[in-house]
Amino acid sequence: MAESATQSSPSAQTRQDKRDRIIDAAVQVFADKGYRSARISDIARGAGVADGTIYLYFRNKEDLLLTIFEEKMEKLLDDLGDALSGLQDPLDRMRAYARFHFLQLRTYPALAQVLQVELRQSTRFLHDYRPEKLWQYLSVFEQLVHAGQASGQIHGDVDPFIVKWAFFGALDELSMQWVLSRKRDRFNLDQAADQVVDVFLRGMLATSAR
Secondary structure (H helix, E strand, O other), rough: HHHHHHHHHHHHHHHHHHHHHHHHHHHHOOOOOOOOOOOOOHHHHHHHHHHHHHHHOOOHHHHHHHHHHHHHHHHHHHHHHHHOOOOOHHHHHHHHHHHHHHHHHOOOOOHHHHHOHHHHHHHHHOHHHOOOOHHHHHHHHHHHHHHHHHHHEOOOOOOOHHHHHHHHHHHHHHHHHHOOOEEEOHEEEHHHHHHHHHHHHHHEEEHOHH
16 A cells, blocks of 8 residues: 555656646746737746646636636745744834735746736636635735734724725735836835835824834
8 A cells, every 4th residue: 555655656746846837837928928928838838848738737828827826825925924923013014014025026026927917817817716815915914903903003993904905005006016117126125115114104003103
């Protein structure tokens, strides 16, 4: 029995490696060519597989795009948890949240292009899809607002639900501007993160915390 399991594991690992290569190739192709213009054959070539192999893992191009969102957002959530660990003050954690968000743009520019621009080309994503992972990502910030209210740093009449969407909207719009910018090196993302947090904190801070 043990021998059988040992023999099957390399095949499972090979399948996973191939699937990972397809996803990574799709990110690059979608970023370079745009989702609408990208072809399955382009992705297969980038992954080093036959065109038909793509369909062993994904139903179609849109399924592949949404899988990228799901899996990359899951990793983003894990990495966000690491970025916030060790910080106790809710306001410090808010600043770290914004800096982390913008760090991902610099670290993974092709993925940023896909998530900021190409994902919006999917009719299914915009109208029928439930982006649970995105909501989890935003809920982290919502919990920080709750924590700030519990500590007396943020005044109680602030609605954490509204603030999380407004805050994410600011981060998302600046992220879009960075992705579309032709002079990214002049776009100070750390400064942008601090300014966004400062603007929101000025409106949310309790008088005693100002």
